[in-house]
Amino acid sequence: MTREEHIRRGFAQQSMMATIGAELTFVGEGRAEITAPLSKGFLQHNGFGHAGLTFTLGDTAAGFAAMTLMGLDQAVVTSEIGVHLLSPAVGDLLIARGQVIKPGRRQIVSAADVYAVTDGAEKHIARLTGTMVPIPAG
């Protein structure tokens, strides 16, 4: 199994990703991108995408960015992560791009930016920064 297969298998095992219709659209060294539709079932009271949806995509992109630096016997879990919501989640789909800020044996600091896409134009809607911790792969 290659590292990309290991990562894609981990992604496929997350039922949350299937539920929100997310796809792992890019994987690179220290980077991962996740794309999901902005669907009717994930809105808040004002009709915008729920912060929970934006967070879920950003957290997962940050985590899989860290996963690209792990061995085939390792996975990661989020230890802590914070999100700044910059603009309402309005559009056709959301793209979260995660990137490792600082690799490490005990902890990896990762960030993610989330964009809302309308007619192909991206708007920056959130910035996340968090700490990922390696665990044995399941």
Next chain:
Amino acid sequence: MTREEHIRRGFAQQSMMATIGAELTFVGEGRAEITAPLSKGFLQHNGFGHAGLTFTLGDTAAGFAAMTLMGLDQAVVTSEIGVHLLSPAVGDLLIARGQVIKPGRRQIVSAADVYAVTDGAEKHIARLTGTMVPIPAG
């Protein structure tokens, strides 16, 4: 419309809450509690509840705690929020209890603790702290 009706209407308008099966189980002055099952569709790769689910409940509880201090013509949106994940989300259901730390006209600082419940026993799985901003009600 009473304030509690205003709050419950806002909660009912969040399609995300219906999708995850969440209920608003308590509303008080500066406090709100949300309960949801730990369902199969919201897991991560190791079979635990996804951080996105825990976050969604905690963020919403923190937001509705702030809502209890708003007028009937106001709602709130999350400006930023961070989560520390303390233990795996394992159990029958999750309970998020939000509480206002500091009210304000322009910003409200709210916190939430999330618990996983197994056979009636609660385990503390997450602490969130964030900033809510009042907006005109929709």
Next chain:
Amino acid sequence: MTREEHIRRGFAQQSMMATIGAELTFVGEGRAEITAPLSKGFLQHNGFGHAGLTFTLGDTAAGFAAMTLMGLDQAVVTSEIGVHLLSPAVGDLLIARGQVIKPGRRQIVSAADVYAVTDGAEKHIARLTGTMVPIPAG
């Protein structure tokens, strides 16, 4: 050397604490309190205490709260920490009370509340939450 001596020695080794005139005013199981004057050399442009002073006290209280759970051969360093500033730092002195939220072998989640004291009355001015990591003692 007792654990309290170990902790007080670590505190005494922090030149930053002497510079700001801070004292370790309480140490208990999972708890630590630090008190410092609100001195002229640590203000921001509007004459209030600088966020950096409030942060320094809160971060150190959170760290020493974690230290109370360490062995005599261990110290801790802050991995990440966030602060919500609730009210201006105005008064005679500042008190930071740290408390462990979740102990752990690899990471400890600690919180701290900072209070400004004027004529003996405390005002809550900041809440911090962060992650401490054990390291070998120097």
Next chain:
Amino acid sequence: MTREEHIRRGFAQQSMMATIGAELTFVGEGRAEITAPLSKGFLQHNGFGHAGLTFTLGDTAAGFAAMTLMGLDQAVVTSEIGVHLLSPAVGDLLIARGQVIKPGRRQIVSAADVYAVTDGAEKHIARLTGTMVPIPAG
């Protein structure tokens, strides 16, 4: 008074900056850089720069980055900010570079990266992200 004069006057009014020996070494549209020596009075127990020093520089750089977008009758205060500490603060001096992520009328989201410089070589030691709030200038 030009905007840069307004900003430099605000910086000069912060006694904390004089205490740590910091200088405002660059101001641009949405950007600010602050440089300070890594002095003996601001260390933690292991001889590294104290997290409080790194935070103070990063927070101030993030705040002054926001200040560059304010009118001459406005200043900013930090509402909340978090710091990820990536490497020990070891070296001759510290440089903090702040940058506005998202401007706004009611809040500005700013980030800062802090670098430790040894013999002219920079090492990335911290990332901060926070929320600044405009207030009337003093």
